[in-house]
Amino acid sequence: MPRAPKSLSRMNRSLIERERRLQMKNLFSNLFTLLPPQPSKMSIPQLVDYATVYVSQLQKRVEELKQRKVELEAEHISQTATVSPVIDITDLGSTVEVNVIAGTTAESALCDIISILEEEGAQVLSATYHNAGNKVLLSIHSKVIFQSFSRELDSLKQTMIRS
Numbered sequence: 001m002p003r004a005p006k007s008l009s010r011m012n013r014s015l016i017e018r019e020r021r022l023q024m025k026n027l028f029s030n031l032f033t034l035l036p037p038q039p040s041k042m043s044i045p046q047l048v049d050y051a052t053v054y055v056s057q058l059q060k061r062v063e064e065l066k067q068r069k070v071e072l073e074a075e076h077i078s079q080t081a082t083v084s085p086v087i088d089i090t091d092l093g094s095t096v097e098v099n100v101i102a103g104t105t106a107e108s109a110l111c112d113i114i115s116i117l118e119e120e121g122a123q124v125l126s127a128t129y130h131n132a133g134n135k136v137l138l139s140i141h142s143k144v145i146f147q148s149f150s151r152e153l154d155s156l157k158q159t160m161i162r163s
Contacts, residue, residue: 076134096122100138110138121146 028044031051042050085102098113114124122142130137 094144095125096142096144098138098140098142100136100140102136102138103134110140113138113140117142 028047032042032047035047035051035054038050085100088099090097090099096117098117100113110127110129114127117124117140121144123145124140124142127140128138
């Protein structure tokens with residue numbers, strides 16, 4: 001009877017080892033599916049070596065892309081900051097139309113322009129705001145309510161540019 005536990009123990013170890021090998025085989029198979037296709041079948045050591053090189057290349061590529069992202073963001077910020085506002089004021093008799101193209105850093109431009117128009121004697125009828133990439137487009141339609149609004153449009157434009 002002493003042999004039964006010994007052979008049982010040997011069978012257990014053999015079964016455990018077989019399961020371990022099957023698990024390793026499945027893990028290597030999964031690893032191989034994550035790699036780019038290869039022209040020929042690779043041995044397990046070659047597969048592990050190739051995976052190591054491939055992961056290193058991916059890590060290097062991720063770092064390069066992170067650096068490129070930082071550069072592009074910095075470039076975008078510098079481009080946004082350098083967009084000079086373009087203001088077009090059209091006198092349509094009893095109404096005035098103001099169109100502005102400015103950089104995205106000019107968030108308060110709409111409020112400032114409305115305030116200037118109201119101070120000069122116009123009532124804002126409608127205002128639209130549109131963000132287009134690194135530019136903001138504003139369009140304001142107002143009605144002249146005071147005769148004092150006859151201020152020269154160029155000086156009104158200069159006031160808006162300064163604000």
